[in-house]
Structures are given as C-alpha cells and as structure tokens.
Amino acid sequence: MTATETVYPASIFSLTDHEIYLVTAQNEGQDGGQIATWVMPATLVPDHPRMTILLSPMNFTQGLIAGSGRFVVHLLSEEQHELLPLFGLYSMRDRDKFADISFERGEHGIPLLPGSCGWAVCHVVASLDLGDRILYVADIESQEVATNRRPLRKREAFALQPPELRRLLEEKHRVDGLRDRTLIKHITH
Ligand SMILES: Cc1cc2nc3c(=O)[nH]c(=O)nc-3n(C[C@H](O)[C@H](O)[C@H](O)COP(=O)(O)O)c2cc1C
Secondary structure, X not given: OOOOOOOOOOOHHHHOOOEXXXXXXXEOOEEEEEXXXXXXXXXXXXXXXXXXXXXXXXXXXXXXXXHHOEEEEEEOEHHHOOHHHHHXXXXXXXXXXXXXXXXXXXXXXXXXXXXXOEEEEEEEEEEEEOOOOEEEEEEEEEEEEOOOOOEOEHHHHHHOOOHHHXXXXXXXXXXHHHHHHOOOOOOOO
C-alpha cells in the first residue's frame, strides 16, 4: 500500500455472495443489457410481484429503462459465467453485446436470453435518484422459472473468469467507485 491510499472500514457486504442478474432493455429500437447484483424482491403479495433494482445513471442500459419504463431481469445460471465480462465490463456505447450471442425478443421487443434460471418482465412504477444510482421500483408483469439450473453467484462468477478479465473487472469496480464519489447525493432529513 502506498502512503496516499485510503483505508476504508471493512464492509458487512464483503461477507455476502450476491446472485448475478442480466438486465436487458429496449427503447426506440435500441437494445441494451448489463450485469446487476443489487436486485431485490419488494413485496410479499403473491399476486402483485414487485422488485427493486439499483442502476448507475452512467449505464447505457439505465438510459433505455428511463426512456421505456420497462426491462427484463434474468437470473443467470452457473453455465452463463461467460456473460459476466460481456455485459459487466463493456458498455453498449462501445460494443454491440448482442452481436455474437443468441437471443429472442420477448414482450415489448426486449432481448430475452436462453439458458438462465428464469426471467421477469418488469415495468417501472417509481424511481428515486440517489446521484450515483437510480433506485427503480418495478412491478413484475410476467415471469418464467427454470428450476433445473443453479444460480450464478458473484464469487464463483469471478473465480471462473480468465485472470486478465478478472483483473479488468476488479479495476472497473475500483474506477467506477471513484467516479461515483462525485455523483453520490448527500441526503439529509
Ligand atoms: C458483478 C457485477 C455486478 C454489477 N452490479 C451492478 C448493479 O447492481 N448496478 C449497476 O448499475 N451496475 C452494475 N454493474 C456494472 C454494469 O454491469 C457495467 O457498468 C456495464 O458495463 C454497463 O453496461 P451498459 O453501459 O451497456 O449499460 C455490475 C458489474 C459487475 C461485473
């Protein structure tokens, strides 16, 4: 460690191991997709399923969701670990992530990838701008579950990457964190 590096307190979340989700969206003929981990169910009411998701305002995919109010969340399966760098390292602004993968179009024309543990078609009902993240609350319109596959989790997903891609993913995480320090809103009550 150099003298200029800051030491942060340990995080309780370093002990967790989040599932990996792929979020896809479409707006005005443009497709997008990104990896997300901050995805949560948001109600116990079985006939009114609802979820929350936290997305960076800097992400191309977020812009599509802001425009269309819709997205699809896929819970990735262990076999889909190669989708992590494709959808989590690069932006659709710089590369067409859908050029070399097979996908269909689900409801509202949103890209739907085969091989996941399941997917949910969502429409946004509320949002909160936190600066570095937009918190979306979304109702689930329809969903499909494949119980024969195991969800991909973050630790395993990183362990399965080639070392150079793992290094790039970790570096992006660090750089995004520095960028987000300038975006985060200080909320007071
Ligand atoms: C393991 C992992 C988890 C991530 N979780 C989130 C997340 O919850 N929310 C988010 O906005 N970005 C998250 N990202 C970052 C986006 O996937 C990444 O910035 C992506 O390149 C954005 O692509 P886009 O600009 O094409 O939308 C995550 C990335 C990785 C590798």
